[in-house]
Structure formats: structure tokens, C-alpha cells
Amino acid sequence: MHGTVDGFRYGAVTPAAAYLMACLGGALGLRCIVRSLLNEESWKPGWLALGAASIGCGIWTMHFIAMLGFQVKETGIRYDTGLTLLSLALAIIVVGIGVFIVGYRGSGKITLGVAGVVTGIGVAVMHYLGMAAVEVNGDIRYDPLTVALSVAIAIVAATAALWAAVSIRGFMTSLGASLVMGVAVSGMHYTAMAAVSVHVHDNGNGAWAGDSPTSLLLPMLLGPAVFLLLAGVVVMFDPLLVLGDGEWSRSATSRRTSAAKEANEPVPQHSSAGFAEPVGQARPRQDHYGTAAPQWAPPPGHDW
Incomplete structure (x- = not known):
């Protein structure tokens, strides 16, 4: 039996919340990367790692907040905890690879292209690994063309984000880049969800009437959300980011x-x-020709 898939069970609430989390993670990540580039004396690996973790957590929380609105009307939904947490680790690692590449190698076309492809494919793999954690009373299937389109969107979004990270310095431009990044990441997610279809099994529906996805996902979302809050505190109170490089x-x-x-x-x-x-050292007197006049001093042994 073909299941009825709905990705907007709570209307616009989950897409809007997912978009905001993607923007928050992107904004914090971009500011951390900018911080590592503004001052060569700063601890670059630490700032790059914080930026990668912020972007990765933002993407992951965006995905699973959006998944709160996902339902198949003919069956309940469960989530495999191990695969869900593994998708979080994968998101941070693959974003970190791209961030460290551009952070140390610069924004050359080849470097940026390689980093964007690696990061984009990693983000797509994170999404589909998160989808592999979804358990329903049936089989989840994907349309290959739509899947390929979602991967392409992920690569473009990742490349644009990495370019912005090494090219943009100002606060307002970083904010604008994070808003665009949120659109791209959310667009990748919902494009990938458009590829999903579910073939529901006829029996065993009662066995799937367990906990709701909200009660399963919210505890796991709490950790990354707290991390993003703490990262925001670090970024907000860093004087170099508050004042700017010149100030x-x-x-x-x-x-x-x-x-x-x-x-x-x-x-x-x-x-x-x-x-x-030097301050406190008198200049030699000059005569009316502009040359230094010799300074007369008493001969040794005379105390005048």
C-alpha cells in the first residue's frame, strides 16, 4: 500500500524554525572563521573547529527540526538513536574538512571547488544517513533524479558558504551570507524529502503506535541547541569581532x-x-644655516 507522506504536519512552524537554526549555525560559523583570519596571532585551529561545529550543528538541527513535521499517515515513525547521533558527528566532520581546507589553503578556485564538493557530498550523506535512522512500518524509497538534484544543491550551498567564509569580513555581509546559506540548506533538505515515497506494509500497524517523533527527537536536539547558544556567547563577547579589525x-x-x-x-x-x-632627548641646536651647532662643554677638570 502506498503511504501518504506529509512533511508539514505543523504547517509553517517546523520549516521556519528549521530555517532559523540553519541561519544561526551558518552565522556563528562564518564569524568564527572570519575571527581566525582577522588575527594571525589567534588560535586558528580552535576558531576553525568552533566554526565547523557551529555550521554542522546548525545543519543537523535544521534537518531534525524539519523532520518533526514529517509523518506517514498510515504508520507511526521511530528513530534509530545510534544512526541519528552518527549523522550529527558526520555533519561536523565533513564541514570541518571543508573549513580547514579553505582556512589554511585559501580561496583559490581549485581549493574552493574541492572543499565545496567534499563538504556538499558530506552534507548530503548526513541527510540520507539521518533518513536511514527513520523506521516505519514499510519501505522508504527515493526518486533517483530528485536525489541527484538535492546533492547538487548541497554542493553549491557548501561551496558558496566556504567562499563567503574566506571572502566576507563585515558583520552585515556575514549576516546576509548566513541568510542565503539558510535558504540553500533548507532547500536541499526539502528537495531531498520530495524524493521520498513510502510503501506501507499491511500488517503490524499497532506495533508502531509508540512514542511520537517529538518525544524522540527533542531530547537529542537539546544538546546541539545548547552548544549553539554557548558558541553565540563566545562570538558575541569576543572583542575582535565586536570592534572589528581596525578598531x-x-x-x-x-x-x-x-x-x-x-x-x-x-x-x-x-x-x-x-x-x-625618543622622548625626553633634546635635539641639537641648529644655527641659522640649518646645520647642527657644536655644543660647548668645559674642559675636564674644571668645575665652573
């Missing part, structure tokens, strides 16, 4: 100058020619 440099210079004054140390000053001149 941070000026602020650091001001702090060093204030510290030198408090320690009664000479503070370097710059002339109009750009050369440093």
Missing part, C-alpha cells in the same frame, strides 16, 4: 600606550616623516 588594533595601541605611561616609560612618538624619535 581592535587602535584599542590595543591605546592600551599599550596607557600601560607605558603608568610605568613611566618613554612612549614612541612619530614625526611627520614617520620615523620614531
Whole structure:
């Protein structure tokens, strides 16, 4: 029997919430990657890892929040916990591969293309691994052409996200890129869900009347959601991201100058020619020709 598949059981609530989580993960990830590129003295691996984990968690939570609205009217739905958590780990790992490639190799066409393909295929595999965790009283089948289209969308979305990560610096441009990334990731998900059809078995329907998907998925969604909240706190209170590169440099210079004054140390000053001149050291007198006049001093042994 052909099952009736519905991906919008709660109307627009789950698509909107899924989109917001994809945007949140994308925005945090982009800002972390920008942070690793703004200051070479920062701990680049840590910021890149935080960015990859943020984007991966955003994609994963987007997927399973959207799956809260998925139902097959003729059968209940269960989720395999192991495969669900494995899909989360896979999302973070494959995004991390792409992020570290562009973080250390730059945004050349070949580098960006390889990283985008690897990350996009990984995101698609994460989606279908998450779908493999879905258990129904029947067989889940996929339309091959629609699956191929969803993979292509994932690759384009991943490539665009990685390009934005190494090319965009400003806060507003990063925010705009994350909104576009949310559209692409959500579009990939619902394109992939359009490929799904379910052939329901005629018997055993009562055995599937167990816990609802909401009670199964919400506890697993709590961990990644808390992680994104903590990542947001780190990004919001990082002074380099709050002030920007130029303001941070000026602020650091001001702090060093204030510290030198408090320690009664000479503070370097710059002339109009750009050369440093020691403070507290008198310049030699100049005569009316502009040349330095010799400084007269009493001969040794005379105390005048």
C-alpha cells in the first residue's frame, strides 16, 4: 500500500524554525572563521573547529527540526538513536574538512571547488544517513533524479558558504551570507524529502503506535541547541569581532600606550616623516644655516 507522506504536519512552524537554526549555525560559523583570519596571532585551529561545529550543528538541527513535521499517515515513525547521533558527528566532520581546507589553503578556485564538493557530498550523506535512522512500518524509497538534484544543491550551498567564509569580513555581509546559506540548506533538505515515497506494509500497524517523533527527537536536539547558544556567547563577547579589525588594533595601541605611561616609560612618538624619535632627548641646536651647532662643554677638570 502506498503511504501518504506529509512533511508539514505543523504547517509553517517546523520549516521556519528549521530555517532559523540553519541561519544561526551558518552565522556563528562564518564569524568564527572570519575571527581566525582577522588575527594571525589567534588560535586558528580552535576558531576553525568552533566554526565547523557551529555550521554542522546548525545543519543537523535544521534537518531534525524539519523532520518533526514529517509523518506517514498510515504508520507511526521511530528513530534509530545510534544512526541519528552518527549523522550529527558526520555533519561536523565533513564541514570541518571543508573549513580547514579553505582556512589554511585559501580561496583559490581549485581549493574552493574541492572543499565545496567534499563538504556538499558530506552534507548530503548526513541527510540520507539521518533518513536511514527513520523506521516505519514499510519501505522508504527515493526518486533517483530528485536525489541527484538535492546533492547538487548541497554542493553549491557548501561551496558558496566556504567562499563567503574566506571572502566576507563585515558583520552585515556575514549576516546576509548566513541568510542565503539558510535558504540553500533548507532547500536541499526539502528537495531531498520530495524524493521520498513510502510503501506501507499491511500488517503490524499497532506495533508502531509508540512514542511520537517529538518525544524522540527533542531530547537529542537539546544538546546541539545548547552548544549553539554557548558558541553565540563566545562570538558575541569576543572583542575582535565586536570592534572589528581596525578598531581592535587602535584599542590595543591605546592600551599599550596607557600601560607605558603608568610605568613611566618613554612612549614612541612619530614625526611627520614617520620615523620614531625618543622622548625626553633634546635635539641639537641648529644655527641659522640649518646645520647642527657644536655644543660647548668645559674642559675636564674644571668645575665652573
